Amino acid sequence: MSDRPSVLVIDDESGILDTLRILLKNRGFEPKTAQGGKAGLAALKSGRWDIVLTDIRMPGVSGNDILEAAGAMDPELPVILMTAQATLQSAIQAVNEGAFYYIQKPFSNDELITILQRAAEQRSLKTENKQLKREIRQRDRSRWVEPIGGAKSFRDVLRLAQQVAPTESTVLILGESGTGKEVVARYIHELSQRSDGPFLSINCGALPESLLESELFGHVKGSFTGAERNKEGLFMAARTGTFFLDEIAETQPSTQVKLLRVLQEREALPVGGTEPVPVDVRIIAATNKDIEQEIKRGSFRSDLYYRLNVISLYLPPLRDRPDDIPLLAEAFLRRIGEHRGEPSKRLSPEALAVVGEYRWPGNVRELENALEHAIVLSPGETVEAAALPERVRTPKGDPLVSDRPVANPTLEAIERAYIMWVLQSENGNKSRAAEVLGIDPSTLYRKLARYDTDQA
Known part of the structure; x- marks a missing residue:
């Protein structure tokens, strides 16, 4: 935050706006005025503000609408509500809904400036706190679980992931099923400026289209049978964080149109809704399909592909990085042992030779599942080749x-x-x-x- 905190002032009376603009400018703030709720909502979405000061009773878009939109964009943005008809009940309700303060007109200049200064101080402290946490995370690299692998092709992918992580660019991760696309997506999130926010994911091929859209974008009460209340979509739930869309090529054309809007306009329209909701997430998508081939077949939109494919990462299959198999096996044996509350087991030389020769069509995921299978069937400290699944022993x-x-x-x-x-x-x-x-x-x-x- 700069030395002069920015304040968005919203009111439907031009005289009040002029008075507040002069007052705030003379008292060390950087005010920007918007006449009416509709203009205020547009200004809120188009700029970055330290404080919002808004009247409540305005035609069309009210101060409560401004409060809700500000909370969706930035939950830590202080919003101060002004009204000439304040009651104790309305004040309590406003604070419960996230308002920083509720001030009754007419108010003295000193009273307003004191409230704004407190809001600015709180905003500054929260910003500094987030920055300190980010610096600590950047110094303490040991907390990041780096994906396992020493093959050059895999290390090249990780280096590119490290380069793009601090940016806001959309990332498309390509590769066969089981190659670790979600692991790399989480790695990018941990290295990003959004690591304090949530990492949410969804498998787009796991849900029917109608349910997928409700999960992604949310829905309003009564929009379909069973929609008994408003529901927040994952795009909104992931605000300030990262949203991972796995199996993106499985989406239907109607869903692709809505995803394109999110990427272009940074807003989402809930199912059955009429007002778009701001979206503040970093999007990472993944697929095991050849999307260019899907475009030729007409099952995937080219404009969505170009929006997603700002940065692309291709994860090589496990059969192309055989030297990584012992490293992965050791890590999985240790992890499975920890989950089972047992000492880590080891592969016998014969078992290690078997897993090294197998082609692993299911890639890293299949390797982990095969080792868990073998551990369950191995009473001792060593996993023998006979405990491995038959398809691995006799491919x-x-x-x-x-x-x-x-x-x-x-x-x-x-x-x-x-x-x-x-x-x-x-x-x-x-x-x-x-x-x-x-x-x-x-x-x-x-x-x-x-x-x-x-x-x-």
Whole structure:
């Protein structure tokens, strides 16, 4: 905050605005006036303010509307409400709704300046506190859990993640299922200026379209059957933090249009609502699909892709970084032991050789699941090769190489062949297959239905 705190003054009477502007400027503030609630709301959204001073009773957009919008944009922004018809009940209600102070007209100049100075001091202390926490976090790098891997291709990804983390740029993470896209997204969040805020995530392929939109954007009471009260969407719940949209390519065109609005306008429209809500989040998206191919097929909007693809990170599959397998295995054995309240187990040389030779189509997630399986079946301190899942000990030949119907199969054909292979490897267990594939069971059922197989 500068030496002269900025104050947005909102009232529908020009005479009051002129008086307050002169007063505040002479007392060390930097005032900006807006006549009427509608103009005040626009000024609130377009600028950065240390304090908001607003009348309550204004036609169209009231002071309470300004208070609500300010709270959505910045919960720590002090809002002072002015009114000529104050009651104890209305004052208590305003403070409970987040107002810094509730002052009754007419008021003395000294009374108002004292309140503004207190608001400025509180704002300054909170800003300094956040800055100190950020500096401590930046010094204490040991608190960050850096993704595990020593392969050059993976280290290059981490270096780029470290470069883009302090910025506000949108990031698109590409890679096969199970390669650790959410782990990298969390890493970017921890290194960012938004690390004090929340990290929220959603799998866009795990929910039907109507429910997904309600989760993302929220809804207003009565907008659909069962909407008995207003609900805040995840874009609003993640304010000041990071929102991770996994499986972004699974969204439907109507949802993509709304996501595009969030990226362009930094505001979201709740389901059934008429007034957009400001959005203050850093967006990271991820997909295991070839989005450019999806654009050609007409299932993904090119304008949304270009908005998301400001910075792209490609996570290599585990089979392309075999030297990282022992590192990951050791880390997973230690973590699983901690969760189970047991000493960390170790892989026997034979077991280590087996996990090193397996291709890991489910990548890091499949490795972790296989090790947890082996630990449960290993009573001693050492995990033997026999405790590993059968598919890891005796891998089958890759049907994508030996049984290709054409020389150059489509991406959809490859995806279908891989899904059917995993399903067969798991003896038809769809829940287990979905876990290995790194997708929600409902997504697997939809894909099987699209393939029109007997497994659906």
